[in-house]
Amino acid sequence: MPAILLLIILGASTGLTVIVLTALGFDLTPTKTSTIKDLIPISIAVAVFVIALLITGLISLSVAAAISVFLIKSLIEKRKEMKRTESRVESIAIFSQSLADSISGGKSISAAINSIAKNPPKVISEEIKSLQINLSTSNRFEEAMKQFVVDVDDPAADLLAAHLIQADTHATANLASSMRNISESLNEYIINNRKISTGRRKQEFEIKGLSVVVVVMIILLSTMAPDLLDVYKRGILGELKLSLVFGCVFAGWVLVDKLTQGVNKSAFTLRKGAKL
Amino acid sequence: MSPIATVLLICATFSSGIIALWRSYYTPASLPSSTALVDATLPFGMGNNLEKDVELERDLELVGKDKNVMVYEQLIGSVVGVLAGALLTFLLISDTPFLGIILAALLGLYGWHAPKNTLIKNAEEQRVTMKQALVVYQELASAAVSGGQSIQSALRNAATYGEGKQWAEIRHAATVSMTSDKTFASHIRQLHDQYQINELETLANVIEVADSGGTSKTSLQDLAKQQSKKFAQEALDKSESNTAQLLIPTTLIFISFVLLLAFVVMDGLSQITL
Numbered sequence: 079m080p081a082i083l084l085l086i087i088l089g090a091s092t093g094l095t096v097i098v099l100t101a102l103g104f105d106l107t108p109t110k111t112s113t114i115k116d117l118i119p120i121s122i123a124v125a126v127f128v129i130a131l132l133i134t135g136l137i138s139l140s141v142a143a144a145i146s147v148f149l150i151k152s153l154i155e156k157r158k159e160m161k162r163t164e165s166r167v168e169s170i171a172i173f174s175q176s177l178a179d180s181i182s183g184g185k186s187i188s189a190a191i192n193s194i195a196k197n198p199p200k201v202i203s204e205e206i207k208s209l210q211i212n213l214s215t216s217n218r219f220e221e222a223m224k225q226f227v228v229d230v231d232d233p234a235a236d237l238l239a240a241h242l243i244q245a246d247t248h249a250t251a252n253l254a255s256s257m258r259n260i261s262e263s264l265n266e267y268i269i270n271n272r273k274i275s276t277g278r279r280k281q282e283f284e285i286k287g288l289s290v291v292v293v294v295m296i297i298l299l300s301t302m303a304p305d306l307l308d309v310y311k312r313g314i315l316g317e318l319k320l321s322l323v324f325g326c327v328f329a330g331w332v333l334v335d336k337l338t339q340g341v342n343k344s345a346f347t348l349r350k351g352a353k354l
Numbered sequence: 355m356s357p358i359a360t361v362l363l364i365c366a367t368f369s370s371g372i373i374a375l376w377r378s379y380y381t382p383a384s385l386p387s388s389t390a391l392v393d394a395t396l397p398f399g400m401g402n403n404l405e406k407d408v409e410l411e412r413d414l415e416l417v418g419k420d421k422n423v424m425v426y427e428q429l430i431g432s433v434v435g436v437l438a439g440a441l442l443t444f445l446l447i448s449d450t451p452f453l454g455i456i457l458a459a460l461l462g463l464y465g466w467h468a469p470k471n472t473l474i475k476n477a478e479e480q481r482v483t484m485k486q487a488l489v490v491y492q493e494l495a496s497a498a499v500s501g502g503q504s505i506q507s508a509l510r511n512a513a514t515y516g517e518g519k520q521w522a523e524i525r526h527a528a529t530v531s532m533t534s535d536k537t538f539a540s541h542i543r544q545l546h547d548q549y550q551i552n553e554l555e556t557l558a559n560v561i562e563v564a565d566s567g568g569t570s571k572t573s574l575q576d577l578a579k580q581q582s583k584k585f586a587q588e589a590l591d592k593s594e595s596n597t598a599q600l601l602i603p604t605t606l607i608f609i610s611f612v613l614l615l616a617f618v619v620m621d622g623l624s625q626i627t628l
Contacts, residue, residue, distance in 0.1 A: 215522075240515045253497075255500075296614070308621070314361055326607065333603040337597075338600075
C-alpha cells in the first residue's frame with residue numbers, strides 16, 4: 079500500500095511537472111535519437127531495479143541501485159575518455175615537434191607531413207595518413223587540414239592546423255618555432271594534468287572507501303540483522319529516509335564527477351568554412 | 355501531519371524542485387515585450403534591488419538573461435527551499451516546529467541565493483572562454499607578424515580562424531571597424547566593458563599603439579607569450595582549487611553513512627519504554 083501510494087505521488091508529481099513545464103513553453107521532445115548501445119545500460123538498470131525490488135521490497139534502494147548503473151558507467155567512460163585525450167594530446171605534441179624539426183631542416187609543410195606519415199605517432203597515425211592522402215589528392219591545403227581537424231577532434235589539433243593554414247596562406251617565416259611552442263605547451267599540459275591527478279588520488283580513495291563502507295553496511299545489516307533495517311521499511315517515511323541517505327551518496331559522486339576534470343586546455347576550434 | 359498534507363507537500367517539493375533544476379540549465383532569451391509585462395507583475399519592486407548591483411547587471415547582460423527571469427528563479431528556489439526544509443523536518447527528523455522553521459528559513463535563503471551563484475558561475479565561464487580565445491588569437495597574430503605581416507592586418511586576419519561566441523565577437527569587432535567610424539581598438543574596448551577582463555583592455559591598447567605606428571613586432575609576441583603563461587597558470591589554479599573542494603563530496607558521503615546509522619539508532623531509542 080505505501081509503495082503504491084509512493085508511486086502515485088511520483089507519477090502525479092511528474093505529470094504535474096510536465097504540465098507546468100509545457101505551459102511555460104519548454105520543449106520536452108528528446109533531441110538525441112537512441113541507439114542500441116544506449117539501450118544496454120538502460121536494460122541493465124531496469125534489471126537491477128527489478129532484482130533489487132524483488133529481494134528487498136524497497137523502492138528507494140532499487141532506484142538507487144538502478145541509478146548506480148548509470149553513475150558507474152559515466153565514471154568509467156570519463157576515465158577512459160581522459161586517458162584517450164591524454165594519449166591524443168601526447169601524439170599531437172610529437173607530431174608538432176616532428177613538423178618543427180622537418181621544417182627547420184628546410185622541408186616544405188607538405189613534404190614534412192609526407193615524411194612524418196611514414197612513421198607517425200601511434201594514436202593519430204590513421205589521421206596523419208589520411209591527411210597525407212588528402213594533401214596529395216586535393217589541391218587545397220586548407221580543406222585537407224580542416225578534414226584532419228575533424229578526424230582528430232581535439233582543440234590541440236585545431237590550433238596546430240590553424241598555424242599551418244596561416245603559414246600556407248601568408249607564408250609565415252617562423253613556423254618551426256610556432257610548432258615547437260605548441261609541442262612544448264602540450265607537453266606542459268600533460269605534465270600538469272598528471273600532477274593534478276596524482277594529488278587527487280588520496281581524496282578519491284577516501285571517497286571510494288566511504289561509499290564502499292555505506293554499501294557494505296547496508297548489506298551486512300540486511301543479512302545479519304534485518305530487523306534493524308525495519309525503520310526503512312515502514313512506508314513512505316522509511317523510503318524517504320533511505321532516499322535521503324542515497325541522495326547524499328549520489329550528490330557526493332556527482333560532485334566528484336564535476337570536480338575531477340583535467341586541467342582546462344584551449345577550447346579553440348577551427349571555424350568551419352572560414353575564409354582565410 | 356495529515357496524509358493529504360504530506361502528499362501535497364511531497365508533490366509541491368518534487369515538482370518545484372524539478373522546475374528549478376530545469377530552469378538552471380535553460381536560459382530563455384529576454385523578450386522586450388514580455389519583460390515589461392513581467393516587470394509590472396513583480397510584487398514589492400523585487401526586481402529593483404538588482405538594478406543597484408552593477409556587477410550583477412553586467413553578468414546578466416553577459417549571459418543574456420533578463421533580471422526578472424532571475425527574480426522568478428530566486429522565488430522558485432526559495433519556495434523549493436522552504437518546502438524542502440519543512441518536509442525534511444516534519445517527516446524525517448522531528449515534529450519540533452522551531453527546528454522546522456530554522457531549516458526552512460536556511461534552505462529558503464539558499465534557494466534565493468542559488469540562481470545568483472549560478473549566474474556568477476556562468477558569467478565567469480564566459481570570461482574564461484574569452485580569455486582562452488584571446489590567448490589563441492594573439493598567438494596566431496604574433497605568428498603572422500613574425501611571418502612578415504603588419505600588426506594591424508595580422509590582428510584582423512587572426513580573428514577569422516576560431517569558432518564560438520567569443521571568436522564571433524572578436525571577428526565582428528574586426529570587420530565592423532573597417533566600415534564604421536569607430537576604430538578596432540574602441541570595439542575591443544567595448545568588449546572589455548562587457549566582459550571586464552584586463553586582457554581585452556591590454557589588447558585595445560596594443561591595437562591603438564599599433565595604429566599610431568608605435569608597437570614593435572616583438573611586443574605583440576611577448577604579450578602573447580605572457581598571456582598564454584598567465585592563462586595556463588589560472589587553469590592550473592582552478593584545478594588545484596577543485597582538488598581542495600573534493601572535501602565536500604567526502605563530507606556528503608560521510609553524512610550519508612552517519613544518517614544511515616542515525617535513523618536506525620533513533621528508531622531503536624524511540625521503541626524503548628521506560
